[in-house]
Amino acid sequence: MSASDDSSPAKEGFAPSRRTMLALGAAAASTVVTIRPAFANTAVSVLNCQIPVPSPDQAGNYIAADGSVVPPGTPGAFPPAPRPLTGEEVKALLHNGPTPAGLDADAAQAYVKYIGRLHAGTSGFTCFASLQMPR
Amino acid sequence: MAGPRFVADPPEAVRTVAIETLTALYHRPSGTTHILAPPAPQILEALAGRPGDADALLRRMEERFDLASDDAPNAVAARLAELEAAGLVRRA
Numbered sequence: 225m226s227a228s229d230d231s232s233p234a235k236e237g238f239a240p241s242r243r244t245m246l247a248l249g250a251a252a253a254s255t256v257v258t259i260r261p262a263f264a265n266t267a268v269s270v271l272n273c274q275i276p277v278p279s280p281d282q283a284g285n286y287i288a289a290d291g292s293v294v295p296p297g298t299p300g301a302f303p304p305a306p307r308p309l310t311g312e313e314v315k316a317l318l319h320n321g322p323t324p325a326g327l328d329a330d331a332a333q334a335y336v337k338y339i340g341r342l343h344a345g346t347s348g349f350t351c352f353a354s355l356q357m358p359r
Numbered sequence: 360m361a362g363p364r365f366v367a368d369p370p371e372a373v374r375t376v377a378i379e380t381l382t383a384l385y386h387r388p389s390g391t392t393h394i395l396a397p398p399a400p401q402i403l404e405a406l407a408g409r410p411g412d413a414d415a416l417l418r419r420m421e422e423r424f425d426l427a428s429d430d431a432p433n434a435v436a437a438r439l440a441e442l443e444a445a446g447l448v449r450r451a
Contacts, residue, residue, distance in 0.1 A: 243424060244423070244425070245424065245425045246397060246401060246420065246424035246425065246426055246427065247427040248428035249396075249428070249434055249438065250396075250429075250434065250437075251430065251433045251436075251437040251444060253437070254396075254441060255395060255397070255398070255399040256393055256394075256395055256399055256435070256444075256447070257447045258392075258393050258445050259391065259392040259393065259394070262374060289400055290445055305389075317432070320450070324362055340449065343387060344387070346450065351391075352389070353389045353391065356391055356445075356446035
């Protein structure tokens, strides 16, 4: 990491400053290491796992553009996904890939936001978490 | 430059522990743990629940830090790319 300091005559000199120097690092440097849980090793199943939108306990509810689950018929919200999305489809959507077959493009974006809000214990979470693993 | 806007999860979605100069971060939404080196934690903080493009991010960070970089735009773009790949920031 090249911390090329500001060598020009300091604007602030050595006056006491609350500001901290922060090196942004070289473009090629790496600042993130992800620790992979064991289930990430099941790479094959990751792409075949399924995420229902919304989860079965909220079946029938609509998905708002921001990903929240709203009552059926809410203006501006989208009907539930006609089928569970596969890990592969969600992975593509997360990377701005194509809209899966049979889905409306705007609805798909809302579904992705819904999926991004999933947390441990909700249906589809483990599938979504697995997709987050860098290859 | 109007590049893509990024957003990080709000502070309550992560749990962080400082380990000397590194930061261990548990990301609740994905259940994954990451080890971060500066400036990654500072970037996440600047984008937590507040979408912004690379320029906005630089401005926010400049409010708090003296940034050291030969090429800040490229460095920030590289940092955002890795954070996006790790699932810690997403496009807003």
